[in-house]
Amino acid sequence: MKTQKPNAELVWKQLEDLAVPRLRLSVVDRAAYAHLLRHSRLEAKRHLRFSITWLGRGIRMSGGATRMAIRRLVSSGTVRLLERSKEGHTVEVRLPDEIGALRKAARLSQEKAAKLDLEKADFLGTRILRKAIHARDGGICFYCLKRLNDRMRALDHVLAQSRGGGNSYRNLVSCCLECNSAKGEKSAGDLLRSLYRERRLTAADVAVRLRALKALAAGKLRPVLPVAN
DSSP states (O other), X not given: OBOOOOOHHHHHHHIIIIIHHHTTOOHHHHHXXXXXXXXXXXXXXXXXXXXXXXXXXXXXXXXXXXXXXXXXXXXXXXXXXXXXXXXEEEEEEOOGGGSGGGHHHHHHHHHHHHHHHHHHOOTTSSHHHHHHHHHHTTTBOTTTOOBOOTTSEEEEESSOGGGTOOSSTTSEEEEEHHHHHHHTTSOHHHHHHHHHXXXXXXXXXXXXXXXXXXXXXXXXXXOOOOOOO
């Protein structure tokens, strides 16, 4: 039975950080589970048919130790026994985030990984990530609040690149071409005050935008990353 390949790096982190300590897997249990994962889910197969001899050879354990490990994995919900016959065992191998006792912890682990990826991402690096910044800012200029369309928008570095500003989502905003040109290397605060003097923003608008700048720098205005297939 074919299924989608999981993120192997995340699965291995969840195996070591969650499954082993929380399910109290022994060294033999861990080796058996890892071997079954390697030959099933990481090869896009949900079910696996195997013999105790094959598994024992793969993990360098005796038949008796291997058989007991399988019984413990079934008992913990790590694998689900579908069939047992003279030809071998057929099991459904579960990922850590599919195991009932680990589901909540695994979800938090995935959220943490996604957040880390977000912090590392270069949001000028690809068209998809650039669009994520525009989408986050809701189709208006971050500075003057003008409604934007695809032809009249740009991405601006809040702290200019010449002053050390990077391509993090914390330093990029969607803005109109006029504000992008007017800002140049000046600070975002200076631009907002100039927009107030030109009566393009009210005092209340400026206060709101300054708070938005603080939220942006604090990582509170996070774009939504596209979901990988």
